[in-house]
Amino acid sequence: MKKLSLQFLVLFLSPMLCFAQVDYDKIQKATDKVFIKDVIIHDKPGSTIEYGAILIEGGIIKQVGKRIAEPNDALILTADSLHVYPAFIDALSHSGIKKEEEDGERPKVKFPGSPPDDVAGITPGKSAFDAISAESSDISSMRELGFGIAHVAPRGRMLPGQTAIISLSGKSKDEILLNENVANYSQLKTSPRVFPSTMIGVLTKFKELYKQAEGANIHLTKYKASPVGMKRPSYSDAITAMIPVTKKQQKVFFKAESAKDVHRILALKKELGFDLVLTDVKQVYPVIDHIKSANVPVMVSLDLPKKPEDDKDKKDDEEDLTSEEMKQLKERKAKAYNDYVGQLALLDKAGVSFGFSWINAKPKKMKENIQTLIENGLSEDTALKGLTTVPAQLLGISNIAGTAESGKLGNLIISTAPIFEKDSKIKFMIVDGEIFEYEIKEKKKKSDNGEEIDIAGTYTYEISQFGASGTFRISAEDDDYKVIMVDGDDGSELEGQNVTREGNSLGFDLKIEEDGFSMDVSVNLDFDEEDFEGNVNSDFGAAPIEGSKVDPK
Amino acid sequence: MRKINWIIACCILMSSHLFGQQVQKSTYGDVLLKNATIVTVTNGTIEGDLLIKDGVIAEVGSSLSANDATEIDCSGKFIYPGFIDGGTQLGLIEISSVSLTRDSDELGDYTPHMQALTAVNPNAVAIPVTRVNGVTTVFSKPTGDLFPGTGAVIDLHGYTPDQMYAGSKAVLMNYPSTGKRGRWDRRSEEDIKKDSEKALKKLKDFWAQAEIYAKINQTGGEYNPQLAAMVPVMKGDSPLMIEVNKKTDILNALAWVNKKGIKAVFTGVAEGWRVADSLAKYNIPVITGPVLRVPSRTSDKYDVSYTNPAKMLEAGVKVAIRTDETENVRNLPFNAGFAAAYGMGVEEALKAITIVPAEIFGIADKYGSIEKGKVANLFVCDGDPFETKTQIQHLFIRGWNVPMESRHTLLYDEFLERDPGIKE
Amino acid sequence: MNIMVMKNIYLLFISLFISSVLSAQNDGDVLIKNGTVITITDGVKENTDVLIRNGKIEQIGEGIEVGDIKTIDAEGLFVMPGIIDAHSHIALDVVNEATNPVTAEVFVGDGLDPYDVGIYRALAGGVTISHAMHGSANAIGGQCETIKHRYGEIDPEAIRMDGAPRTIKFALGENPMRVHGERSNIAPATRMGMEQIFRNAFEEGKAYIKAKKDFASGNAELAPLYNTRSEVMADILKGDIIIHCHSYRADEIYMLLKVLEDYGVKRICFQHVNEGFKVAPELAAYGAHASVFSDWWAYKFEVYYSTAYNAAILAENGVVTSINSDSGELIRHLYHEAAKTQRYGSLSDNEALKLITLNPAIQLGIEDRVGSLEKGKDGDIAIFKNHPLSIYAIPQMTIVDGVVRFDINEDNYDMRLDVDPDETIPTFFETESHSHHGEGDRCMQDVYEFLNHKH
Structure with a gap:
């Protein structure tokens, strides 16, 4: 209760303080009237006033409607054909x-x-x-x-x-x-x-x-x-x-x-x-x-x-489930x-x-x-x-807020299009009669840097999941790529089959044979300047592979 | 109270009068078990006799006789080979919540040289509790980090580790897991992935050293107990026991084992059913269990752990069953019983706790079935030993006639009719 | 038809499929034909039918004919009362409020989780009712809830067993001593201290009753300030709440009997009670009940001197005894746990089955409604292939209030009631509890978190 009365006191005193001392670091407003015209007013849910106008005075909506005389002492907001909504x-x-530091030091309590x-x-x-x-x-x-x-x-x-x-x-x-x-x-x-x-x-x-x-x-x-x-x-x-x-x-x-x-x-x-x-x-x-x-x-x-x-972004873990389980899970998630x-x-x-x-x-x-x-x-x-x-x-507070009707607080949204439309942007916000203008940024189209990098050279590779590492030698003649995998353990060499390049990705197959055991593996590498990341896929599942260029640097 | 209880009570009273506090000891000598149904496991079921002599099965046949042997009439009863549990901490942990009685987990990531046989307590209270349920042999193994140690197969009778050692050891490895350790594990998916990658790096580094050591050690290098423990694995003399449970981990472990060209046995293998064909294709034997385990995922079928052994077996995997227990290794026959009920069948489930683990541990020449010349590890019971109510009457381990007594039976004897009873 | 519409129809179909699995019929009418009916209270009846209407058993007999009713052919199968677990922690979001040696005021029924897939797994083991208990971190833990396994319902209220008596968790020995004495450095740190915690709490309850009486009779101007803990302690003293006490050692069991005797509290069921066999005559004389593990022991010091013959000794000494799970694993095969009394002891089939049906019902105060197959009792039924005490027993169907909640032929992957669209796939857990070590001890759930935060 005490707090509240103090608040009243401050409110009561504040105009006097203004007169007593002018803060020249602040711009003095020319007028407290705002006039918005030629706008589509969604004054309350389910109701629209096409090409109407709104007058706000002293932070309060004074008039809303189709034919409102334009006052000569108001700030005229250029908002032609924009959409006006009551502020949310x-x-x-x-x-x-x-936000408090929740995991910070908490006082010690003898009896928890x-x-x-x-x-x-x-x-x-x-x-x-x-x-x-x-x-x-x-x-x-x-x-x-x-x-x-x-x-x-x-x-x-x-x-x-x-x-x-x-x-x-x-x-x-x-x-x-x-x-x-x-x-x-x-x-x-x-x-x-x-x-x-x-x-x-x-x-x-x-x-x-x-x-x-x-x-x-x-x-x-x-x-x-x-x-x-x-x-x-x-x-x-x-x-x-x-x-x-x-x-x-x-x-x-x-x-x-x-x-x-x-x-x-x-x-x-x-x-x-x-x-x-x-x-x-x-x-x-x-x-x-x-x-x-x-x-x-x-x-x-x-x-x-x-x-x-x-399906495209298959996570490693999904390998764990049977296709039947996965199908059911996907359906349930959907x-x-x-x-x-x-x-x-x-x-x-x-x-x-x-x-x-x-x-x-x-x-x-x-x-x-x-x-x-x-x-x-x-x-x-x-x-x-x-x-x-x-x-x-x-x-x-429905008597003072929630709709754009006269008598209510001058709280408005002015939007470039109907507010929930995808391309709509808020151009102005008016709160308590204060105007806030927002710059409408044109969405820059991302220019795809289609530049292809030269991926030929020697790279290290590591498949940490298998504990395997070694080097790749990649060479190119025109658009024909050749990949040689050199095993880091025994130095044996293996040539990649069906090598294809798409953008900055390189794909190829390997047939790994060892002690009578053979495994078909397909490799996909995405290159980014000197490094690559990718996947190795086999009967046993997928494993990430990564590496970086050692020659030429 | 029923008459039978009076009779039991009288017997107890009599026995305490006759023997006082005297402890029953095992006896050694030739024993002839007559007129039993003998479930040999490897050679079918025979109606006949079995002679135990010098700690081994001397003869199995009909109308056997032996002069000096103690004869036990087993009419209407069954003889089974002692059960073998392929993975326990029996003898290594006395009371799991009392840390100073836990000898299963040494500090450090790389401790393959920690010998379970060193710390197995021959007088662990759980040992008699276990064997009176027909489990005569267990693989007792250290637990913990990447390479927790070397486990040993032991018989559940004897006073020193050497008296118990059943002739097989194996180095253990925990394959880095990409699953959560338990409900309390709060790591994010990314953290788990990172941890597993870190562990794989550790594995790789340690393996590289072990490989070098195995090579140079042959020409006389410096002795390094940590790496020396890995030599039998490197040379392929001994299988590496790899604990791995989650599907993708199993597949990665499979690829790793193939690359390294070592002999391996997979243990746990909770999701073996998902990759049964791969396990079969690459001939990896499996020691799975416990069968009485909650499914590993909330979305798994409720019976996934009951049916797992059957599904692997069906795909052609060699499957042994373990409890992974300490004080309740005695539930091994019940774990096998559930596997039997859920698709494995009684015969195969029986193999999974007798001859199959014996083969996996390389001791099938001495263990795992009723055959002439094998170690006399067997028991006599009044019915199907998987059935919960079946009673075991006689137990032999290495030919020792072991009393059917444990802390549990002793407390029963003492307290069924407490003396003094109620106050006043 | 456009793709979006087709997709929606498909999803609708899926949702119908899932809901049909989980609540095929909800009217509670079903006729089970030609089973071997194990009634528990009236012997075993071959080729007998059980008729359930509106969730209640209406008739048990041969050749019951009723038109237009869901009929289950149980020929060659065993039909028994739904199994009751007197000690579990499934279907709970919270198990332990471990901050105080006495938390009689909290109620796990405020934190029921009907989504817990553990309920379905329990149903798949023939269990229709469980006693969802507060944990054992405190000498006086929270009040517990008796739940019906109506899996498929998502309102926590819908899984309560309405009308079941109130129960409360007490705990003796190592757990409360460790949580409070050892870690928080407040009493009780000993079994002596434990006794005084109970006496204090009962005294508080007595004083509260007196203050209320004084107000009611006009001797005091004001009612005492409302205090939930004292309310609950007062209700225990009045006999409105059954105590279920986590306990192990004979001395502490005996201690609590003495305390209860001093305060005139009659209804007590000791839980776990591993050394109950040592004081079986005293338990029987007091009319105390015992709910035990079939064979758990040695996972901590206070259960080192245990015997799996405990249930048999207690039962033979006339103590109303049940076998419980205290575990999401064991609850799936309590029929097998009960059978262990035939290996460790010599209970008859009916005596062994009583340990998981009528006896736990008595311990929860619901024996007039469940625990046996009798006319007028709830239609809670478990149907088995092979005798339920056989190791080869396989639960086929589990019925709660006449509604099929588990059917082995309708079982599928992923029986969860709710799927988070944001999840990738259900997490794999390396060590789900299969024994009492590690995280198996659900009795201490939430406690580790409480303790871990301390450092």
Whole structure:
């Protein structure tokens, strides 16, 4: 409470300070009005205003529409035919909070079973805002990706603390806070070497704190009514900070990455009854029905799995499985991948609204991943809702953010094309009326350096897996290559058959005979200046081979 | 309580009265086992008699008689050759969690000169526990790094290593693995690959020295115990026992062995079924096991370790079975029994713990079957020795009539009816 | 048809195939015909049928005819109750919260892992129920969960055996002494210290009960601050939780009997209890149960003076005895482990089979529902080719609540429920546990991590 009033004081004082002292290292703005015209306005999910205009004044959207008079005292943003969207809202992330050294020196605890709360990672009262650095590059990089507002959770272990909503305007810390102590952030994250060192310890501790907070609340209420003769309430910060959760005055954003964790957290909610927001869920598809029937909001993670590779990039280890096993595995992986990329379309179909959180997912991959989801059935509108109106509503800021309507914060994206299209680029971001312009880089086509290197010469080779080494002598006449392999052990020579060159790769076959044992081997070498790398393939499987030129250097 | 238990209890009481604390000792002498079903392993099953004389099987036939021999009537009973476990730490480790009782793992990557026979404790409590289940002979081997040492085949009776030594030794090698060591192994795929490459380099370097040593040693070089231990392997006099389990590792080991031109036996070989044809093609004998082992991969079929011996055998691989155990080597017949049930068949599974390991260790002239002239390592039992409930009645090792007694039986005798019983 | 569509149809087909393998029918109706039915409580019946409806055994008899029901031909096969493992650590994401000598407050049921392929492997050994236990790092470990092997279900809640009594893990001897005394330098470091840990914890429970009573009767203005550990200790004192105590030596077993007697706690099953045979008459007199290994010994000092005849001695002395696995390996062939009591001892077939069916059910307090084939009991069944006590026994089919969860004819590669699209191929493990050394000791899982972090 103390912190908050201080904040108010600073806010209140700041204009006066401005008058008192002018900082000539800063440019004084000519106007706080911004006028954007002739743009396609996607003012809210499912709605478009073709060739309209927007007026922002004092950081607030004043007018949006088709026929708006161009003011003469505004900055006119040249954005002809560009697309305007409400800026995105990050439903939960650690933006602006430095990553702690997690494996650093931890305090020694005499009784690992009962460590101090902070060592145990139990700091539900800790403020995210205190930990935010306004100068953090997170803020500008989130903004560059289209975000205007972030909901920030403290970093930590099981109960890291209280979340805060901040503007990504890049202004000073005094000016970016929208709302503090918004929600409780919880995770199933253990505390090494001390209790709770396991997930079951975390769940036990959570339940216990919750019930203790309920008890403490009863005590506090009774004491308030009539303190005479009653033991004075004195509870730990952790218990005190959980009281609003038990009274449903505060939501719990509980991180649940896997379907298994979703089940666990839903069971926990069922037992205790708090207001839950499932957060950073990565694996949604197996639990869609459960989420729907629990009627719980979900913040999904856009941390998508990689698309299973084609046959081309065969890994060494794959040799281990039979072709039947490999076929089955590939089919299952492909199915699992499809489940992941198709899950949000199904979640939407089930009528569950969701937003996106960024605890694990990299915001930089947002567009690429949303495109993948759209290709797999997600509608653009739903994606846009997840980035705007859904988090706005959940965070209780839908009256000031989430759409590009008049009266709302001047938080806009101005994009060269519809935002989820592949070639779209963000040209401007406007946050709290501040304009940020981004250079649109033309994608340079990589000019393939097709220059062929001269690979003739003598090379050492080593096949460490077989413990074999020696030299290759490679010579060329026009385009006919000849390879002689000289065994490093006994000096015997062997000529490569079917030698072919393609680009800077050389392929040939060897028939190795020794003590009546013979083996057909095919060799493929990729040359890079003086060195080569490649593979030796035989009945026994593949082994890497490498080597470098010894003559001529 | 059933009558039989009263009878057992009375017998125990009587025996303790008669003999007090006296320990039963093995006895040596000629013994004639009469009227048994003799499962010879190599020459079929015979109804007849078996004469043990001077520690060897003197005669197998019908209506045998011998003047001075103690006669044991084996009507309705079976005689089997003693089982041979192709890989154990028996005698090298007394209690695995007490490090000072573990003598199986010397420090260092290159310790082929560490001799298991030196550290085998003839009085290990687990030895009698093992032999009363019909396991008379084991290969006891060091464990650990690249070249952990030299293992030895021992009979499970005797008071000195020399009395136990069964005439075969082998140098062990752990082929660098590209698998994880266990669930607790947190190395990344890349780290594992790097480690295995490092180990291959070590192998290469050590091998180069061993090769040189074997060459110059013939013309009288300086004595180097570490490299000297490798000479029999280099000369092809003795097989190298290579522990290798993962498919690609097995194939790489196969290529390596062929390149080096040495005699090798592969041990473990958990994924032998994946490369059974290659193992057969290059005539690599295998000592596999344990059969009672969880599959190596979460995606493996649940019975993959039960069927592995059968699949290798089917492809033409010479397969022996081991437990890789210390205190529970006694489960060897059950490991063989599971292999039998899961495709190997009783006859072949029996071979896999008798004549096949004897052949692999080069002692088949003396071990591994009931044949005239072979060492009298055998037992008499009341049924199929793979069957869990079968009881073994008599046990002979090198002709010694060994009492059917171990810590486990002694504690049973003492505590089935404890005296004093409940307080008061 | 374009390629994308074809691919999707193909994948759909695959997914149907996989799900059909794992949960062919879920209604719990099945008729098993003409088997040799080993009932455990009512002898062995040749050529007999077992009818299961809605997951419960409805009828056992000859020539049962029911129209339109999944029918299994068990001619020439042995039909027995599903095997019950009174000590395992499968299907658990967490085994040990090893930070405190007393962690009665934690509950492994909060960390169930229905995806564990170990469940399928156990089913392939005829095991339908296991007691998923907390580890043995602490004198009083966490509460345990009795699970049904409903492999194919992915909700952790779906594998709980609803209505099974609550249980808790205690542990004596080397493990808690090593973890706390030796490594963390806090009591208990001795078996003397161990006794006092229990007495303290029970005293805490007593005080908590009193504080609650005082509040309820108006003698105190406030209820005691909620404390999960004390709640659990109080429930043990009230007899609501069965203790399952990891133990080895006779002296420590006897010690705990005395402590429990002092606090009036009746329900106790000693686990492992390798030296139980030395105090078998005392265990029998107290009504304590014993759940033992068939033959594990000598992997640490406190099991050096063991005998594989332990189960036989305990059973012959009237102790309710079971054979357990404590291992992802042994759980696959508990039928064979039970048979070892016929080599090391002279138990009859029925007595030996009781060790893995009715007796563990009694120890878990679920004998009214499972453990034998009787009308009204759960349709948990294991079907074997060859007698289950034979070394040649091969489990053919395992049924849980009338649902086939393992069928040898439907078995395939990769029976995992979930595949990570990012994985390359399933990792190869060199030393999966096959014995109690090395990492075999699942009882100490998660502890090594805890200990290793210390240095």
